[in-house]
Amino acid sequence: MYGFDDWEECTVCTHERHRTIGSPFPSLLRSPALVDRWIPRLNHIRPLQAPPLLLIARARHRSLRKRSQQTPQFLLFERRRTTTLWSNTTNTPTTMAEDALLGFLQTHDEISDSHDFAASLGVAHTDLENLIKSLKGFEIVDAKEITRDSWVLTEEGKSYVLNGSPEVQFFLAIPPEGISKAALREKLGADVYDVGSKSAAKNRWVGFDKEQITRKVESVKDDIKDLLKRIDNGEGLDDKVVNDLKRRKLITKHTWRGYSLRKGPKYVSKRKKAATDLTREHLQRGDWKDLEFKEYNLNAQGQPIQIGYLQPLLEACLTSYFAFSFWNFDALFQPQQHPARDSHDTFFLKVPATTRQLPEDYVEKVKRVHESGGYGSKGYGYDWKRDEAEKNLLRTHTTAVSTRMLYMLAQQKTFSPKRYYSIDRVFRNEAVDRTHLAEFHQIEGLICDRGLTLGDLIGVLEDFFSRLGMSKLRFKPAYNPYTEPSMEIFSYHEGLKKWVEVGNSGMFRPEMLLPMGLPEDVNVIAWGLSLERPTMILYGIDNIRDLFGPKVDFNLIKSNPLCRLGLQ
Known part of the structure; x- marks a missing residue:
């Protein structure tokens, strides 16, 4: 029988008539003289890239070359489940690639480039890569990743x-x-x-x-x-x-990734499928003695038990997207003439347009502090209108929820320190562009306790942002209607080589807290930031619409792990 190595080149045939050849071909392999009879039947052969069902060696055999200078002869045969022998047994492309890879390493020290090797087999590199990872996991081969950067045309x-x-x-x-x-x-x-x-x-x-x-x-x-x-x-x-x-955007950089392969500690020329379970049939037949069982992975997680679990947030409050102007603006000591309350910045509801569900005693206190002040403040000195506070809207910030939570805390008979944290959706009537959305997410945190100071706020912010991978922080004085003092938060971006604003913070004013009924010695420190903007910085996204909204690429979502903050 002529070995595969005796033939100079190989092409692939998946023609229907050659899928069930039968007995003539073992004798054909032994007798090259019979090849002439089959040449007319093989004139449809063309080189293909797909993995073969049948392999056709096309070349002048060494022995034939001596006798004549005929046109190349053809031999038709199928690969058997070994590396070096051939017969009329059909094999799967994956097994064939595995046999070829292990067989090559049996006679060679190294496969230097997995891409070149995949091309020589006529298989896709992605398929070979999956095989390499499997063999590496069983320590049959040692695989070293290699990368090369090249320029390709756009x-x-x-x-x-x-x-x-x-x-x-x-x-x-x-x-x-x-x-x-x-x-x-x-x-x-x-x-x-x-x-x-x-x-x-x-x-x-x-x-x-x-x-x-x-x-x-x-x-x-x-x-x-x-x-x-x-x-x-x-x-x-x-x-x-x-x-x-x-x-000129005519070329772009492409990173090529492949593997160099050597024999691993547990190299074998033919991998046996390991048994995963010892069955009753194995014991009855007695063949368990000859089986190789898969080793236990003691680090693998078992099946989750279907029981109740502790919510990691401990307490959660679900709120709706719409809010009352009173909680969104007035309770925050934000005047009714503030530009943020204009229809150009806020989405107001048409149905229902207003609400009557407001706590009367608290409303009166808020009205009084707006008009004439109190608690050490002169107020704004204007006529506060209830109908303006009763308007319904889509909340412009999650601080509207924080206000209600603090009011509920103030109604308790005995004060107890609290920490609140939220990630939720907010709405702004803004033009949509690369950095702005009309609908996005806001992160907000606040701590309510006695004797809190600005130093406590700075310490909390440094701890909070360091856990997000932002260790270099700066603070700049700012103005908010409901916090004093107020600070803008900046973080140094290593990629951009500059300081980037990442959030806002401050201490809630007495004009906001005391009308709720909180004790005078209780202070609240708070901070907030956009969810999308730090994520854009982290993932290198320059258009916010690629991150959230109807234009998001689902392949981008599927290719990302659940959490990748780059933290230890």
Whole structure:
């Protein structure tokens, strides 16, 4: 029988007539003279990339080459479940790739490049990669990841290679007698015209005379197209040239990942499937003595027990997205003339437009502190209107929920310190762009206790943001109607090399807390930040619409783990 290594090249056949060949082919393998009878039946053979059901060796066999200089002969055979022998037994592509990989390592020290090896087998590298990970897990092979960076053409760059650069297209579209600008724009299209006219003029290939365009040189060379072809062929270019092509968005960096492979501590030329369970049948037949059982993974988690679990937040309060203007603005000591209460910034409800569900005694205290002050404040000195406070709206910040929680705390007979934390949705009547949404999420935390100071707030903020991976913080004085003192929070962004605002904070004013009924020695420190903006910084997303909303790519979501904050 002729071995596979005796043949110079191999092609793949999945033709229907060759899927059930039967007995003639063992004898065909032993007798090359019978090959001539089968050549007419094999004239449909074409090289294919898919993994084969049948392998066809096509070449002059060494023994045939001595006898004649005929056209290449054909032999048809299938691969058996070993590395070196062949028979008429069908095999799966995965097993065939595994046999080939282990067989290669049996006679060679290393597979230096898994991509090249996958190409030689005619299988996709992703399929081979899954096989490599499996073999590595069983310590059959040692796999070392290798990476290479290369430049590849963008879609625009590919169009330049196919059609020429815009400046050359622009030049070639000008007849010897010249052409009008309008006619040339219509001929080339606006995109090619705009880009090509600037570059052609910069190169002094063309002249512009009012509405007429003429050639200033007889011929031009398409250097951009030639450079792109060189990159497409894998050639290296000067950094200046690469940066220029990158700036024009004609090329982009591609990171190539593969593996180099060697024999592992438990290398075998043929992997046996390990048994996972010892069954009664194994004991009855007695074949358990010859089986290899899969080792127990003592670190693996078992099946979860279907019982109740402790909520990690301990206490949770579910609230609706709509709020009353009273809780969203008035209770926060925010005047009714404040710009944030304008319809340009807030979504007001039409049905129901107003509410009557407000605590009367608390409403009167809030009205009084707005109009004439109290608790050491002069107030705002205006006529407070109840109908303005009764308007329904989509909450503009989660502090509207914090206000209600603090009011509920104040109604308790005995005060006890509390900490509240929320991540919830808010709404702003803003134009949607790369950094703004009309609907987004806000993170808010507050601590309520006796004797709290600004130093406590700074300490809590440093601890909070350090757990988010932001260790370098700065604080800047700011103004909020309901906090005094107030601070903006900045964190140093290592990628941008600058300080970026990440949140706001402060201590709630007495004009807000004392009308609720909280004791005078109780202070509340609070902070808030957007959920989307730090996430954009963390994941390198430059458009907020790619993170939240109807334009989010589901593949981006599926490819991300549940939590990846980069923390230890």
